[in-house]
Amino acid sequence: MSEELKGWTEIPIGGVILEAGSSHEYNTGGWRTFRPILDREKCTDCMICWWYCPDTCILVAEGKILGFDLDHCKGCGICAEVCPPKITAITMIEETEAEHLYGMVGIYEGKK
């Protein structure tokens, strides 16, 4: 936690959070055991994964899937599960392996 922690006299009672959208500040990506890897060559941008992702972690620009918000993706694997069987553009691999292979970028830029 990098922010200044407040005292009990300074915060609202009851644990209420008085602003909307504050969950963005809490990085849940550290919970991830498996990382989704996108094969851009296979992806048809059908947006089914974008529709299903419970944490709005599918990054999209101009109708194209760009990859995943790895600061917040918990690695639940729903995107890989709902990716149509004929496409299978998303695979889940172990986070440690993913970091070794791709660093902190979740897009596989096609076969090398």
Next chain:
Amino acid sequence: MAKVVAYTGNMAAAEAMRQIDPEVCAAYPITPSTEIMQIFAQFVADGQVSTELVPVESEHSAMSACVGAAAAGGRVMTATSSQGLALMWEILYIAASLRQPVVMAVANRALSGPLNIHGDHSDTMGARDSGWIQLYSENAQEAYDNLIQAVRIGEHPRVRLPVMVCYDGFIISHSIERMELLEDEEVKGFIGEHHSLYPLLDVDNPMTHGPVDLQNYYTEHKRQQVEAMKHAGHVILEVGAEYGRLAGRPYGLFEKYRLEDAELGVAVLSSAAGTTKEVVDELRLRGVKAGALKLRVFRPFPAAELAKALSGLKAVAVLDRADSFGAMGGPVFIEVRSALLGLPKPPLCINYIYGLGGRDLLMVDIERVYDRLAEVAKTGKVEPLHDYLTVRT
């Protein structure tokens, strides 16, 4: 002009609820509190209140719906007993820690098992650490008065805590007594408009209730609850005095009965206090310097005030209608004894467990307590510290 009626404790509680007219009431019936909601449901059906009555499928759901409705911004009430309170358990803590001033009538009843439907304090005493304010009532009149005051106490801006108003199952909940009612307008004026602190239905100011609270802030929120309980002590006194001006029945943290020059005292709560006061009167006629203290507020526990009130005694017996198995004594005893130990010359203090599962407490039983106290005062011997008053061997 006060209206005099013959009501059971449950009728008194339902009548208080009618006059309070909460926005939401979510409840599930359980003996001996069933009648409160039965009567109140009739008020709802007859259009005598504007309450949204939510008949839920369990007490766990009842308290959950109450917390939700209170967070949404409503004034919320419910009622339960025994197993129902037990089933609410996890949500009791949530109501308190989310600082929702839900008011709940509890007709005290023994917890199973073995299965027993009669009055003792094992249900609410078990919930003493849940963060709720607890008011105990001697009779139907006090149950009614406490419920009306509970609204003001819980909703006070420096308190914002849920309040349970307890009275003995069957002994009070089902016995008819003479009591006085306030006018509807008087109650309305006394409790005032409900102001929610952070109403979820305020859609212009979106907010989150009940988010995860980890190592970095959980302690701070608990510390706030402690502070709220401290304030509650003052607010209970203020509200009790103001209620006295309205109804002619002022309320404090406890009632002192013939304690001024007393040497032997009994501390007790709820209906048994009435019997104890009768015994005190009889003993006084025989020249015994007996007194009694009826505890009304158990949470927050008024330690300093109570110790002062009992400081002149030679010996005190605390009567508990619930035991705390493996502890040094019943829950009230443990608190009272701790409070007394802060005095320079604390009175000797012993504990008796009585009335479990609704067993009668007779005047002769209480006389035996005063006899024992006389012996304790004479010999200084407090063993056994913790004993059963009404049990067969």
